[in-house]
Amino acid sequence: MSIATLGGQISDLRPYNIHGLMLRSRFDNNKAVEICGLESETVTASDLPIISETWNLNPIADHIEGNLPRSIEMLIGADHLAQIDLDSQRSFGDILATNTIFGWVFCGPESKGTSLLSSVLYGKVDQLQPATILSRPAESSPNIVLTGVKPRAISDEQHITVMDLQMLWKSESLGLDDKTQEEEKDTLNEALIEHFKETIKRDPDGRYIVSSFLKKLSKKPTELKAVDDEVANYLAHDFIERASPRKPDQMAHYLPIQAVFKTSPAAPLGLKTRLVKDASARKVNEAGLNDILHVGPFLLPNLLKVYIKFRRYKYTLTADIEKAFLQFKVAEAHRTFLRFFWPLGISTNPQAKIVEFWATRLDFGLVCSPFIHCQGIRHHLEQAARSRPKDKEFIREILETFYMDDCVFGSDSFQDAQSKIRVLFEVFQDGHFPLKKWQTNCESLGDFIQKISPVEAPEVKAGKADAKFLGICWNQETDKIHVSVKGALSELSSGVPSKRRLLRGIPQIFDPLRILSPSIIAAKVLLQQLWKTKLDWDSPLTGTCLEAYNNFLSNLHKIEGIALDRHYTLGSEPNRMELHIFDLI
Template identity: 30%
Template sequence: MDSGAELSFICNEFADDFELPIIDNTTLLAVAASKEYGITTLQLCDIEGRQHHLRLYRSEYITGAIEQADLCQEGLNFIAQHGIALSMQRKTSALQPQILLRCDYLWNFMLPIGRLILPSGLQLIPTKLGYIVSGCQSEVTTEPARALTITTSNEEKETWDRYWALESSGTNEFTGSTRSGVQQTHDKVLKEFRNSIQRRDDGYYVRLPWKVNYASLPDNKSIAIKRLHKVLEMLSHDKPMLEQYDRIFKDQLEKGIIEEVSQQDDATERMVVHYLPHQAVLTPAKETTKMLIVFDASAHYKDKPCLNDVLHQGPLILPDMVSILLRFRAHKIPIISDVEKAFLQVRLQEIDRDATRCMWVRDIGRPPTPENIVVYRFTRVTFGLNASPFLLASTIEFHLDNMTSGSSMGQEIKENLYVDNLIIGAESKEEALDKYYIAKDIFTGLSMNLREYLSNDEDFNKTIADDDQSKTSSPKVLGVSWNPSKDTIVLRGTMSTTSIVTKRTVTMQLASVYDPLGLLVPVLLPAKVFLQSLWKDEYSWDTPLSPHLREQWLIISTGISIRNYSDRQ
């Protein structure tokens, strides 16, 4: 049983031994290639004789042989004395799993009674199939250590071969029944979003896209307190950074991005109460934001869900990056801008705010005692939630569909807004200024500020409001460096040498060159051909290359030094 599996499988040979018929066929996508799988059914009886109907995908191979956890004599005596029935007999040799059950089947077989802890630290998990031995031993043992490492070099090689065949074609993350199920979930999340979003005088208010298991989310209060102590301890050695951290909280409180939780609020029963730990991320290269406070929605107690686990991530609502960049290069006057603190401009409805609580101190000069700790909660969508990109994109899309219906500018924004970066263009200064004013008005209707405007037209740059002008002279457009005065994009890429050359280091060096438009393909082709040859020769990821191949790669990689490749219109 696998709590992380989304599908259930049975080995073909095992299914054939029991003469299980194939009732259907479907196509699944494994990494980058689709494959046909037969579907069979199986009736499984639990220890009480109840039957469970399983729907399984037939597969030639599930995983390698797995060693069972070692039970010391004291543990065996404990099991015998308490009359505990294990899910399977103990074997001295490794066992080859024949059936893998996905997460929903797993919970169908779990029993709602407490687990047992053996003297060794191993745990007995109660299921309808008997107790399962799990966990780690707390005592040091003289038995040889065993580690399970399953490799699939053949599958990796096939995947890479298919990648070369599909590199220029469109692919979907899911196919067949899995794709249909994912699409149904996305449709449901979108429908609930559109039914719950509210437009008020100060902007749009949204709900968090909860999954059905949201009630299992713990409050994480002790994690948040421990992280707060660590953050303060770290910042105590850098007073300017501590003061900046404190200013961010005070600024967000003043702007209404967060609000203080009073004792009266704390005593009121809420739908979900959850505390988010936080830490600083320094961004010195950014012109506008040198420090960010990042909130950790992935923090969790052992064997408990985090906030992101109980939220739907939602569908990806992004236009094609390559298409945006191509249109950007086609305009006579390309214009870039971004939305100021975009995620924090989407309001969170009151019912969900207590799921985004956080802690700070009233006085940074005093220790984090209970009297000095203050509890806040977000009134806006928090950056760090897996659903934040979906909520931002869906809110903007909702506004464009309902408030700018029929507007050509609204459609242009929808096709060229990548998260919070807007890349549009014009054929004259007059058209550029018209689009500037219209786009500003549209985002003002969203209670958002479009700023950091920059184009290749100096007259346009000087005409727009000072507060909207970008202060940088070397911007990046979706990660690509742009020289606005010459209107050229600049690509750079060098491959650093390593003492040990393996297939992994070659792959990492090749992937380090960012080239979304494929302009550097002729330069990178020898390196790509070399990497493909390593797959054909079946080199494993971390096996050092032969001296001959290592020398060959050093010649190729040192020859790739793209310092200032510019395109010109």
């Protein structure tokens, strides 16, 4: 049986013991109800609240006498309400008293004047996957359902507005609201990491083996061929293989393919294609694969720490693992849950037969993949630090700032930077993690990478004016960083100034280092003022609000060319550093 719960969440399939029960009133033996119940280890972790005021109603169903336990051991569903309700109710402010065959039952919130309940109940929602029946997929936090509030579907325009607001306020918490520092490691996450350490293996070649926890393209021949070519490429590189026939009673799961396209002039057909398996897909009232996979703890480092590392050294370098997820093999026993169908050759042969494949490498689309990848990299680097004591300090530095598949490091010495490049190649090649893409502010180091790289045809970007690192614009020629405001200028300059246009324009500015913060804050203050005036989203701005809007737009043109030195020390590491903080009053 699977249980559908609040918000449309579906539990995994599990067996339950079923019991027939006769519940009899302790006040009248002639009053009883027969029910059928599911056995569960725990109904709720909360204790029964103690009621101090009963308004002289007797008898009370939940009256606690002596040292009797207050644990809740049975939950009766509403389908039995008619059998136990005596059709008598009393109202006392926010409290509703209902007479039942078991006595008077009290429902409602705690009174403002007197404390009726001596305990506070705490509810927690631990969402593994958003329900597919919802109008919108949830983001990082679960949906909250308010009782007594009529649900209302939101339009695409309203959804975009909500996303803009989330982007705007989340950008303020960089380096301050750090989950990796504040969240305690719960027992589940610790168990997941222990399970990972126990099950990760290496094949004879040294590659890691881990255990996992179509769009309609017929009218788009270019995209159809891009997907068909990518499937063939996966097959050629052993990322997938033809699946073995299912054995009798063998469990299996089949995943639909979702293709993600990105325009890339350098790629064949002008499209960069990524195959993503939709592990969230499921039938109505049945669990999908992502519903029964653990997400795992958040292992990415504080992004601000990564940016500071990027700016620390005279010579800075970044390296990217090629096809990072696909460097992990999936244990053979778990591949049966990663099956999918594809008519190989369909782009040239409309009659191509459908072939059953399964993934042999870690799949995009699985909620556990980011954790497995990050924990796999951490595991490998920790082993490398132990086996290479001479390089331990440098490897620990990489471990602390490794961000998904990007690592950043550097040195104030050219020779030391070369030495670190060699070590990094050796360490990552040992785990079959090819460092394909590189960036550096030094063209000589770029040439050195090309010369010693064990990876065929490495992509090295050095001395370029249009580089980026984790969203920051980086001119490698001048070694300066800046914030792009082109998107914001385009949005704010088009159409009539309004609250919605301002909200859409501000999030276009990605400024994690707060380079333009003294100017951007003016727009946020204006948005706050517009919020207080309760002006409609699309009403034209007038008066002082319009003046402030135009002033911000004018300032945005002026600050467009502002750039800072990437290397914040302007020389060797200083003996003394000062931190200056300003605040707006």
